Amino acid sequence: MLAALLLVTSVAGPGAAQSTAADISRETRQLKFTARLAPRVIKPGQPLMVSVEIAPKPGMHVYAPGSKYRPIAVTFEPQPALTIDEPIYPPATPYYFKPLKETVDVYQSAFRLLVKMRTSASAQRRSIVLKGALEYQACDDHVCYLPESIPLLWTVRVDE
Secondary structure (H helix, E strand, C coil): CECCCCCCECCCCCCCECCCCCEEEEECCCEEEEEEEECCEECCCCEEEEEEEEEECCCCEEECCCCCCCECEEEECCCCCEEECCCECCCCEEEEEHHHCEEEEEECCCEEEEEEEEECCCCCCEEEEEEEEEEECEECCCCECCCEEEEEEEEEEECC
16 A cells, blocks of 8 residues: 655664654655655544655656556555555656667656545544655666665654
8 A cells, every 4th residue: 555654753763764853854875855744743534644755866767656667655554543545646757768668657856745644533542653665666877776665664643
């Protein structure tokens, strides 16, 4: 299931992105990203919006959904207290890779993913812990790098 980045406080293991604010930022060899959550504290049934700003580094691209290669996605372990809509992706750019004579949909410049979600109306006052990952495969004009999976861990507070 595709999901959003929720962050209020983070308790992450080695290699996981960490922050104690509503924003989380990370840089890899191929890209930079920042995820923003609004609001940080929710009520049962209340919607949330997560915006993930992603910027491939110069000369790099990541795959869009529908590609035969691994598309960029945010995934997480199922959480019964949340309903998560499918992410909203911007239009992709066709990219022609001459050595393989194929065209694929990619993101080569900064873009934003949006994900709407909400807690169930019966969610009780508590913290919801989400374990997830940002997953992608990046390439430049010559090399496709191994797929990446960046572990993420968040806690969101539900108030009545």
